[in-house]
Amino acid sequence: MRKRLITCIFLKNGMIVRSEDFKSHQVIGNPINQVKRFSDWAVDEIIYIDISKTTIHDNRRDDHMVKISKNKFDLISEISKSLFVPLTFGGGVRTIEDIRNILQRGADKVVLNSGIYFDNTLLPRAKKIFGSQALVACVDYKNGYVYFDHGKVKSQYTVESWCKLLEQNGVGEVLLNDISRDGKGCGYDIDTIKKIVDLLSIPVIALGGAGDYYDFNECFMKSNPSAIAAGNIFHFKEHSYYHAKKSLEQDGIDIRNEYGVF
Amino acid sequence: MIALINLGNSNIQSVVNVLDHLSIKYIKTDSVDDVKKCDRIILPGVGEFGSGVSRLKELKLFDVLKEEVENNNKPILGICLGMQLLFENSEESSEAQGLGLIKGKVVSLPLSQNYKIPRIGWAESNLNFDFLGLKKNQNIDFYYIHSYYAIPDDLSIVAIDTDTQLTSAVNYKNIYGCQFHPEKSHINGLNIISAFAKLDSSQI
Numbered sequence: 472m473r474k475r476l477i478t479c480i481f482l483k484n485g486m487i488v489r490s491e492d493f494k495s496h497q498v499i500g501n502p503i504n505q506v507k508r509f510s511d512w513a514v515d516e517i518i519y520i521d522i523s524k525t526t527i528h529d530n531r532r533d534d535h536m537v538k539i540s541k542n543k544f545d546l547i548s549e550i551s552k553s554l555f556v557p558l559t560f561g562g563g564v565r566t567i568e569d570i571r572n573i574l575q576r577g578a579d580k581v582v583l584n585s586g587i588y589f590d591n592t593l594l595p596r597a598k599k600i601f602g603s604q605a606l607v608a609c610v611d612y613k614n615g616y617v618y619f620d621h622g623k624v625k626s627q628y629t630v631e632s633w634c635k636l637l638e639q640n641g642v643g644e645v646l647l648n649d650i651s652r653d654g655k656g657c658g659y660d661i662d663t664i665k666k667i668v669d670l671l672s673i674p675v676i677a678l679g680g681a682g683d684y685y686d687f688n689e690c691f692m693k694s695n696p697s698a699i700a701a702g703n704i705f706h707f708k709e710h711s712y713y714h715a716k717k718s719l720e721q722d723g724i725d726i727r728n729e730y731g732v733f
Numbered sequence: 734m735i736a737l738i739n740l741g742n743s744n745i746q747s748v749v750n751v752l753d754h755l756s757i758k759y760i761k762t763d764s765v766d767d768v769k770k771c772d773r774i775i776l777p778g779v780g781e782f783g784s785g786v787s788r789l790k791e792l793k794l795f796d797v798l799k800e801e802v803e804n805n806n807k808p809i810l811g812i813c814l815g816m817q818l819l820f821e822n823s824e825e826s827s828e829a830q831g832l833g834l835i836k837g838k839v840v841s842l843p844l845s846q847n848y849k850i851p852r853i854g855w856a857e858s859n860l861n862f863d864f865l866g867l868k869k870n871q872n873i874d875f876y877y878i879h880s881y882y883a884i885p886d887d888l889s890i891v892a893i894d895t896d897t898q899l900t901s902a903v904n905y906k907n908i909y910g911c912q913f914h915p916e917k918s919h920i921n922g923l924n925i926i927s928a929f930a931k932l933d934s935s936q937i
Contacts, residue, residue, distance in 0.1 A: 472847050472848035472852060472854050472855075472856045472877075472896065472897075473854055473855045473856060473857070473874065474854075475854050475855065513919050513920075515854070515855060548746075551746060551747065551750055552750050552753070552754070553750075553754070554750075555750075555751060555754075555916065555917060555918070555919050555920075555922065555923060556876070556917060556918075556919055557876055557878075557914075557917050558747075574744045574746075575744065575746060576746060577744065577746035577747055577749075577750055578744065579744055579747065579878070579914075579917060601779075601780065602779060602780045602781060603851060603880075604779065604851045604853070604878045604879065604880070605744070605779065643851050643853070644851070644853060671849075672849055672850060673849055673850065673851065674849045674851070674853050674854075675849075697848075697849055697853065697854060698854065727855040727874045729874060729919070
């Protein structure tokens with residue numbers, strides 16, 4: 472099994488945003504335009520996380536050439552039409568209906584987060600209906616503790632205890648997000664990632680902290696997650712996905728070496 | 734025309750998107766009449782083996798699929814759970830009987846250093862013989878997401894296996910199955926679906 476390099480895209484009110492500190496968000500693009508680029512790059516997988524706090528949906532431009540979407544579910548339909556690699560979607564998922572809606576629009580997996588915390592029946596019910604393989608749990612943590620509701624509510628769970636609970640309740644994958652590193656480009660939280668990778672028998676995806684390509688190499692070599700996800704780095708550096716893959720290849724990391732077109 | 738079987742809970746939209754993209758004619762359906770009218774069948778699916786079997790029975794498709802594939806020689810492509818349903822039984826749901834179009838069973842993935850379970854991601858896959866447009870001895874990465882895999886009684890029908898010698902695709906007469914998701918495996922996967930749509934059924 473190859474190690475995956477995943478592009479993670481944060482959406483707010485229908486637009487792609489750059490996120491820093493989990494608080495400030497700068498609009499950087501239209502997701503429907505961008506999706507073709509990622510598809511051309513033959514990325515291993517894409518995760519979209521909608522961090523909107525309102526249901527206002529605005530793709531900004533409604534002129535020629537740019538398709539618009541009316542709401543986040545509509546957006547999934549538009550994105551999935553031209554994306555023939557795995558698509559994971561999350562953000563604000565609270566009910567079985569939300570999950571069904573996302574999967575039926577063409578996503579392969581759904582990211583759950585606070586929904587599991589605020590309703591402890593959600594995960595077991597979802598597992599029964601959709602199966603573990605469709606369910607990814609995003610774990611937002613800072614200094615060893617798990618936070619919910621966009622990083623605002625600190626819980627009593629340590630990262631280890633929450634991850635173990637998620638695994639027992641049937642989640643298929645864990646997306647481990649160190650929110651203190653969000654947008655900082657300071658490298659991944661190797662120690663915690665390694666601890667959780669060793670603790671769980673399900674795949675772990677590491678997120679938060681990529682500043683340059685070598686951060687990916689270091690994270691794979693020292694903490695061995697099944698996948699690494701990153702956001703900002705793939706938006707701001709030219710041909711960044713290609714260069715990141717090349718960098719991993721040079722260190723002998725077992726990756727899918729298909730590069731698509733540029 | 735392809736009958737794309739809609740079992741309900743599966744994320745069939747990914748397959749729909751590929752068929753639309755490739756301008757392949759299909760009907761998304763759960764009706765017996767459509768399956769009889771079409772000249773080939775795609776059976777996608779995710780989730781549990783037992784509930785897949787129950788859905789096929791509830792929709793009265795179970796016997797029709799067997800009839801159309803075995804007696805009328807219609808090509809069928811099973812994807813992921815859809816491939817597993819082609820077999821006789823599965824460790825996942827010991828009480829359920831699969832379609833039995835291929836002799837063999839579905840078992841839990843063995844523990845391995847090579848992957849975690851569910852086994853999710855891209856894996857190098859080796860062609861044992863030509864399969865839906867792909868050539869013998871090719872090595873191609875496909876996208877997998879599963880916890881069980883099929884073992885046919887006759888191992889010579891294994892068209893593709895992956896890096897850890899797991900059955901990845903099978904072909905027995907007009908019956909094709911992929912454990913991986915061709916609809917999510919970028920260009921190589923799309924080529925498989927395109928080749929299936931173009932199969933000349935008189936030559937199988």
